[in-house]
Amino acid sequence: MVRLKGLTKRFGKIVANDAITLDVYPGRIKALLGENGAGKSTMMSMLAGRYKPDEGTIEVDGKPVRFSSSRDAIAAGIGMVYQHFMLVDSMTVAENVLLGQEGSFFIRRKEMSKRVSELAGKYDMEIDPDARIADLSMGERQLVEILKLLYRESRILIFDEPTAVLTPEETGRLFKTLWRMTEQGKSIIFISHKLEEVIALADEIAILRRGRIEGELDPNTIESKADLASRMVGKEVLLEVDRKPVERGDKVLDVRNLTGLGLSEVDLDVHQGEVVSIVGVAGNGQKGLVEAVTGLIKPPQDTVFIMGQPWRKFFAESTWNRSMCYIPEDRLGLATLPNQNLVDNLLLTTRKGFAKGWFLDKKKAAKDTIELIKKFDIRPGRIHALAWQLSGGNLQKAVLARELYRQPRLIVAEQPTQGLDVSATEEVWNRLLEARKMAGVLLVTGDLNEALQLSDRIAVIYRGRILDILDTAEEGISRKIGPLMAGIVE
Known part of the structure; x- marks a missing residue:
């Protein structure tokens, strides 16, 4: 259905993709694996x-095509x-979902909602068609992006880390949807760093390393998750x-x-030297809690205390270092300035x-940035690279490097490894554990x-x-978490 032949893309001196050749067949799921910065998203952005x-060149149905915009690709069924x-x-x-669709301008709001509701129901997606995007969690926003594709009836569907913000139950439903699509003859390209998902889902796996296709694998020949990880990064990795x-x-x-902001009677504490995790299905109050703690929203008085100080006093007197740092899940919108x-x-x-x-003193800032790039292996290793030019994983490493540079005493980390490859995930985990010596x-x-x-x-x-x-030292803790996430209390 699709053939990429000798595809090359450069950004200045950086070669993001180097002579890529790849075939995509109807009714099959091709997984694309590679480290952060390997060139996966660039390659798919060309397609x-x-x-x-x-x-x-790019060929669709055996004919060469040249896309001047996403609209051209959509017209070709991609x-x-x-x-x-x-x-x-x-x-x-x-x-x-209907934005930019032919004939959608004069559709009444009720008709819009009805169409999207029926489409969501068809694929077992639970989402309110009348909800504003600004009020949705990242997981719910991901569903909207998938609905946009389904509405366009694309024949070739590319998913870039589609499960990064989904719960295990939502991921299972998505997989059923993807299999249903392949039964209809659609082609799926699936980019993911979750190796167990790739092994379970894919019909074939292509490995991309530093901008080149290193080879293709049959999932049936893979011995284990560790085996696939080592093939992907070229060395042994144990997550x-x-x-x-x-x-x-x-x-x-x-x-x-803490009551209000979508929360009810929340009691929680964090000490230096420990990691306390908040888990739950997206949209159950995590956003309100994080915003209240980090200063994005003013919480009710005498409900949040940071380093022994009431919330208002803490933020009035807060210093740039040895204080609190925040690693948001929205790397490109909230954590960084894309064009800087x-x-x-x-x-x-x-x-x-x-x-x-x-x-x-920008000279000292530049010198310290160079040191952080080396220490955290941020690619491409140039201080003048713009935030939007970095892959999701490298951008996350840049945010983590900046925040740990501040030597914080409290770290609020929101989905810190979302979309990261196994090697980068392992690095982030170790850095957070190391940070416990100075912070909670x-x-x-x-x-x-x-x-x-x-x-x-x-x-x-x-x-x-x-x-x-x-307490994670308790026996059988993993069996208790699932029912609690569904609201079942024993």
């Missing part, structure tokens, strides 16, 4: 009409869900961490009976450390394995309430 190749969502926040779910106990220190976060380079993005939260009166970590994650690997305690949130806080 989806977002980028133009510098060399090589649709893509990007890792960074392409949604209009002020519009509803239904309006986003496990040695979580040595760290002495528990002072209380750095104390949430007392890595030096300016470092200065976003550290500028007071480089200020001498009215003067900003509040980890908000949709990955239960991540919560179990890193946490000292796990708080399960459901409809704005903390149903239970479990």
